[in-house]
Amino acid sequence: MRRDYTLYLFAALGTFLIAYIAVPIAVIFLKQASDVGMLVKTLHDPYVIEAIRNSLLTATATALIALLLGVPLGYVLARKDFPGKSAVQALVDVPIVIPHSVVGIMLLVTFSNSILDSYRGIIAAMLFVSAPFTINAARDGFLAVDEKLEAVARTLGASRWRAFLSISFPMAFPSIASGAIMTWARAISEVGAILIVAYYPKTAQVLILEYFNNYGLRASRPIAVIMVSLSLGIFVILRWLVGRKNAGS
Amino acid sequence: MLEVRGISKDYREFHLRDVTFSVGRGEHFIVLGPSGAGKTVLLEVIAGIIEPDSGRIFLNGEDITDLPPEKRGLAYIPQNYALFPNMSVFDNIAFGLKVRKVPKAEIEQKVRELSEVLGISHLLKRKPKTLSGGEQQRVAIARALAVEPELLLLDEPFANLDVQTRGRLINEMKRWKKELGFTALHVTHSFEEAVSLGDRVGVMLNGRLVQVGPVREVFSRPASEEVAKFLGFENIVEGVAEGRVLRANGLVIELPIEASGKIRIGIRPEDIVLSDEPLKSSMRNTFQAEVVGIEELGPLVRVRLKVDGVELSAFVTRSSVLELGIEAGKNVWVGFKASAVHVF
Numbered sequence: 001m002r003r004d005y006t007l008y009l010f011a012a013l014g015t016f017l018i019a020y021i022a023v024p025i026a027v028i029f030l031k032q033a034s035d036v037g038m039l040v041k042t043l044h045d046p047y048v049i050e051a052i053r054n055s056l057l058t059a060t061a062t063a064l065i066a067l068l069l070g071v072p073l074g075y076v077l078a079r080k081d082f083p084g085k086s087a088v089q090a091l092v093d094v095p096i097v098i099p100h101s102v103v104g105i106m107l108l109v110t111f112s113n114s115i116l117d118s119y120r121g122i123i124a125a126m127l128f129v130s131a132p133f134t135i136n137a138a139r140d141g142f143l144a145v146d147e148k149l150e151a152v153a154r155t156l157g158a159s160r161w162r163a164f165l166s167i168s169f170p171m172a173f174p175s176i177a178s179g180a181i182m183t184w185a186r187a188i189s190e191v192g193a194i195l196i197v198a199y200y201p202k203t204a205q206v207l208i209l210e211y212f213n214n215y216g217l218r219a220s221r222p223i224a225v226i227m228v229s230l231s232l233g234i235f236v237i238l239r240w241l242v243g244r245k246n247a248g249s
Numbered sequence: 250m251l252e253v254r255g256i257s258k259d260y261r262e263f264h265l266r267d268v269t270f271s272v273g274r275g276e277h278f279i280v281l282g283p284s285g286a287g288k289t290v291l292l293e294v295i296a297g298i299i300e301p302d303s304g305r306i307f308l309n310g311e312d313i314t315d316l317p318p319e320k321r322g323l324a325y326i327p328q329n330y331a332l333f334p335n336m337s338v339f340d341n342i343a344f345g346l347k348v349r350k351v352p353k354a355e356i357e358q359k360v361r362e363l364s365e366v367l368g369i370s371h372l373l374k375r376k377p378k379t380l381s382g383g384e385q386q387r388v389a390i391a392r393a394l395a396v397e398p399e400l401l402l403l404d405e406p407f408a409n410l411d412v413q414t415r416g417r418l419i420n421e422m423k424r425w426k427k428e429l430g431f432t433a434l435h436v437t438h439s440f441e442e443a444v445s446l447g448d449r450v451g452v453m454l455n456g457r458l459v460q461v462g463p464v465r466e467v468f469s470r471p472a473s474e475e476v477a478k479f480l481g482f483e484n485i486v487e488g489v490a491e492g493r494v495l496r497a498n499g500l501v502i503e504l505p506i507e508a509s510g511k512i513r514i515g516i517r518p519e520d521i522v523l524s525d526e527p528l529k530s531s532m533r534n535t536f537q538a539e540v541v542g543i544e545e546l547g548p549l550v551r552v553r554l555k556v557d558g559v560e561l562s563a564f565v566t567r568s569s570v571l572e573l574g575i576e577a578g579k580n581v582w583v584g585f586k587a588s589a590v591h592v593f
Binding site: 146148149151152153154155156157158159160162166167170171 | 293296297298317318319321323324325326327329331333334335344345348349392393396398402
């Protein structure tokens with residue numbers, strides 16, 4: 001049999017990236033494994049627990065807000081043509097290209113004291129950088145739902161709202177859910193904008209940076225490990241749940 | 250019952266122009282036209298999914314042009330059937346009833362009744378994805394009929410089916426219509442569907458409804474050359490079949506297949522042979538006829554004939570007209586093979 005060398009070459013090149021992502025994750029865990037004492041100590045540090053709780057809560061709140069506002073926007077973008085639509089589409093993607101420190105400064109300049117050093121500020125920063133994932137995923141999800149399905153539902157007596165609830169939303173749900181998961185993941189990994197807008201209440205991301213600056217690598221690594229375990233764990237479980245629901249329907 | 254007045258609409262590459270027609274209660278009205286004529290746009294305008302640029306639509310005398318689709322009481326079945334993939338067959342059929350908050354027991358009964366008639370009772374628990382094309386079509390029809398719509402809007406209902414299933418389902422639709430008694434506006438490019446199912450037909454070319462009338466009349470008397478060109482079949486004979494014989498207005502025609510009951514047959518004008526003496530050939534259908542008219546069509550001549558109570562058109566060459574001395578009032582012999590007869 002003739003061998004497909006092109007494919008082998010591509011696979012080899014791609015493997016580099018996979019390794020590049022996987023190796024640091026593995027290494028940080030391995031390194032930490034030789035320093036269990038520090039990990040246990042960190043787990044008993046109320047400061048750390050508080051920060052992790054803040055991170056999880058704000059990221060979850062961000063994902064919920066993104067869902068509440070992003071799903072309707074995604075639906076409009078998928079179903080309606082209007083003047084300026086392409087401008088709106090472009091604007092949705094803008095947060096991805098703005099440096100996150102700049103995001104923080106823009107938000108602070110705009111909202112100043114109302115978001116400074118508060119949960120509101122953390123969520124504001126997270127939402128700005130992570131909402132595009134939910135919006136785009138919702139739009140793509142709705143685009144994949146045949147408009148005729150809604151048309152038929154309506155001729156059968158369903159209002160647009162009812163057709164949305166019973167047809168379009170359930171069908172677009174897997175896409176929307178993975179968008180929301182991406183939003184959550186992006187939110188919990190945000191540092192730059194939060195540093196500027198809301199250094200306090202302290203989130204785990206900021207705390208890692210602070211410990212690194214004040215006490216060095218050995219002190220910050222355990223928090224990093226805990227954060228990676230938590231966010232990876234939740235990310236994987238959610239993806240698995242969505243994937244399972246997807247395959248089942 | 251449905252009255253469409255002067256509908257015009259520019260939608261993507263389709264241009265509806267001043268479309269006017271009406272559908273009576275219990276009627277099966279066919280809009281017949283080549284693909285790209287704008288038939289689907291017309292249906293969606295009537296369903297309320299697309300807004301017309303001008304014109305009005307009336308249902309039972311009430312102007313419904315500005316009503317949203319859910320307030321019109323018309324059920325739309327798109328070409329791909331658009332079954333809800335996230336619901337079981339039962340839930341698909343029950344959808345319109347659930348929206349109307351019909352009591353559960355009543356929904357159950359209605360769904361059972363309909364699926365019985367349509368022969369899909371065994372599929373109720375399945376998901377639409379797992380159904381064959383013919384099964385999907387039945388489910389779509391059941392779902393539409395469940396809400397007892399004033400009018401069924403059918404977009405190419407048989408186009409996605411293989412030839413055998415199509416033939417069977419066309420016949421079944423006649424039965425469903427009798428048992429369930431619905432009014433249908435049916436859009437298609439297929440002559441077979443038009444002739445088999447249609448009470449009246451409207452021919453749609455380039456966004457215009459160019460001719461409307463009873464099926465037989467439209468086919469046998471195309472109003473213009475473009476209609477004639479599009480239809481091709483000019484001889485549609487209606488009669489009562491018994492076995493391999495059709496009796497129509499005193500004429501006895503031998504059929505290529507067995508049939509029974511009231512049916513229509515079609516014969517292409519180029520398949521009819523003329524002669525000035527009794528035909529001696531294997532042709533099973535030969536009759537004496539009177540020439541009632543002659544029309545020149547370039548190299549061909551259309552001869553209009555009267556055979557007892559039935560009118561037929563035949564195409565012959567100009568030279569045969571001269572040879573046979575065909576002129577209005579002359580008696581000739583006509584013949585066509587049983588195999589040239591298309592039974593609808």
